[in-house]
Amino acid sequence: MTKPILMAFCALAAATTFARAQGERQRDPAKTEVWKPVPVTVATPKDAAPSDAVVLFDGTDLSAWEAEQGGNARWTVADGAFTVVPGSKGIRTKKRFCDIQLHIEWRSPAKTQGFDGQNRGNSGIFLQELYELQVLDSYGNPTYSNGQAASIYKQAIPLVNASRAPGEWQEYDVIWKAPRFSEGGGLASPARITVLHNGVLVQDGTIVSGKTEYIGAPSYSPHGCAPIYLQDHDSKVSFRNVWVREL
Incomplete structure (x- = not known):
């Protein structure tokens, strides 16, 4: 394999690896998880008013x-x-x-x-x-x-x-x-x-x-x-x- 072809092959492989990694990150469920703010807890007892009412x-x-x-x-x-x-x-x-x-x-x-x-x-x-x-x-x-x-x-x-x-x-x-x-x-x-x-x-x-x-x-x-x-x-x-x- 000639040097130019080898370099092109390596570049393509690197690009493919990068794209795959990017795809994996985009499929990471943590990317769409929002942890704050945390909603205030309101107790809802049966047959009674909510705790913040x-x-x-x-x-x-x-x-x-x-x-x-x-x-x-x-x-x-x-x-x-x-x-x-x-x-x-x-x-x-x-x-x-x-x-x-x-x-x-x-x-x-x-x-x-x-x-x-x-x-x-x-x-x-x-x-x-x-x-x-x-x-x-x-x-x-x-x-x-x-x-x-x-x-x-x-x-x-x-x-x-x-x-x-x-x-x-x-x-x-x-x-x-x-x-x-x-x-x-x-x-x-x-x-x-x-x-x-x-x-x-x-x-x-x-x-x-x-x-x-x-x-x-x-x-x-x-x-x-x-x-x-x-x-x-x-x-x-x-x-x-x-x-x-x-x-």
Whole structure:
């Protein structure tokens, strides 16, 4: 073998060896392993709030809540739940929230005779006191679709009706992303909400058009973090197992 051919052969062999080594390194699973940051551990005991949650009702008292106009919340507490006292007005959390994961269980009255539409098991969960996730007995109870259970009231119809029968406990699991406002007060990004009703996806990253209005179109005004508000709509709706995780 002549010297030029030998040199070329050696160069080719070296290149092949280098390419093989590079290929081996690229196939090394450690190349795509990320070890830091390490996620914080959150304990998730069965039938209890996660360890990093803010418990808003533990079945005993309404110490985390206050009346709509200040002072002690006047709704009743019994058997591990609390219930609307019609005519007493709503209640709100003492703590203010922005982005949250919310778990809340609710139950409409079992007795439905003489009640239908919006008069049957009506309440509401207002995120930041302004944006209503509807609570309503929507089990075989026709009403306008953007006002039924799990609607964003007068704005967004739920994907399906996952309601249980009146008198049965129901669950909402909510991811709430608060709206953002510019320094000048303009809307930088609208609120978004994801809701599972009894484990079924009913709002999927829904854009909220503004604060809840009974009459007229929704709109935004700048604000900061605010309480969660539960509505008194003249129906003895009950709640239990209420907790939030701040996101």
